[in-house]
Amino acid sequence: MEKTIAARTGNEAMAEAMRQINPDVCAAYPITPATEIMQIFAGFVNDGKVKTNLITVESEHSAMSACVGSAASGARTMTATSSQGLAYMHEILFIAAGIRLPIVLAEVNRNISAPINIHCDHSDTMAERDSGWIQLFSENPQEAYDAMIMAPRIAEHKDVSLPIMVTTDGFIISHGMERIELYPDAEVQKFVGEYKAPYNVLDVDHPITVGSIVLQDYTFEFKKAQHEAMKNAKRVILEVGREFAKTFGKEYGLIEAYKCDDADYITISLGSTAGTTKTAVEELRAEGIKAGLIKIRSFRPFPAEEIAAILSKAKAVAVLDRSESMSNQAGPVATEVKNGLYDAGMKVPLASYIYGLGGREIFIEDIKDVYKELKNIADGKSKPEQAKYIGLKV
Amino acid sequence: MVKKPELKTWKDIAVGGFVESGTAEYFHTGGWRSKVPVWQKQNCIQCLTCWAFCPDNSIKVVDGAKGKERAGFDYDFCKGCGICAEECPQNNKITKELKTKDASLKITPSTGSGKPGFDEKAAILFVGLKEAKDKYNIK
């Protein structure tokens, strides 16, 4: 296959994937730093490069509502947002997931106010972790592009039928330009295939009601079905990842284990920081410290068993959270990892960190310090702390 | 007509829980009622305004000598919102007459029941549950 090597930002990469997928409907409202995705895509619509019906609405609440209507009418539907925009979609996100509509959302992770800040952290996406959406994180524009191409296949799979958000990190990925391999339109379209709607409210020969009131009779059964669909999503993400590898030559799983085979000290992070951590791991290994990284790609469904399996030989573990959950314990990622370890019957020393809120820089040295702290913990020189802030002005 | 569905297990419900149309028929909203409309046939001019306005399709209509005719209420579904009484032109006419006689009278087409001069002429009375049961035998 003839791949095109190009320089693209995360936003450009996501818009490019959307052009190639050529969804039936997009409904969107602009918000920094995701605005560009739809702005670029609107150019494709204007130039006739896609057949998409682009609906410009008056708010994100309306954007997601329009997406729900569209997807329920048998149309492949996409949108993009960030931060307050995602928060404003909140109630409709639950509805999209509850009535099992495979909407694809390009989400650019950004801090949620207050204080006001347009830069990256994961507080917006993490706040929606219980909404029932599949959530994929990307390390760089290439991963965002690839994930967007896989997203419809995962979401629309008959055993899943759930909405999916593919995320990048605000400005760091969304506006950071990198080398990227783009695939031919025809190959992408062949891979994505025809939209398989779960049902169609506009099918006049088979009139149906969607989103009806069910009260005590069925809410419980709804949730169980959703719960099982999210379990299935784990399998489907892996299946689609393997198929993607066959076609495009790069395999994606639920996590990426980087130099973990013989690692004594493992950190866990997601998004762009995983890239920074890989450099830290290389440097530490040159110093003789056996460092490893688990990058979580799929936060929902959460790969608890997969993570626990890799941590089974580690001497100490650190989880880096780019958002707060104000639980007085740890950030959301660390909490999930600890859940998984408990279920696996493991009691590896685990320190949790909060970093990068509102776009606060995280440097290779900061991450190396985390590994060194892990060594101290493993050597019994210090005890693991929880929700420790990295890079704070003190 | 659709058959009332049996309760299903989580494995058997359709994806997203969509259901065939028409199942509202089995959801008796009449139980929500806290006030009850009562039709007074003798005062009704068969304009069908109430039928057009009822949000719950609870005004029964039958084939009569001159076409469609308003019949009674469908109390399985009438949730007692009072819109029919409010919109009924007969009720509006009598309300207006009473207000012309006494400008200070606080009355609307749906609150007229029990007020002197209203009940004899109104086409729809809107009464309390107890009165509906005791006086008009509507449960």
Ligand code: SF4
């Ligand atoms: S009270 Fe409301 S629901 Fe009942 S018949 Fe009148 S308009 Fe319909």
Ligand code: SF4
């Ligand atoms: S009850 Fe009132 S609104 Fe209804 S048909 Fe009779 S006159 Fe018209």
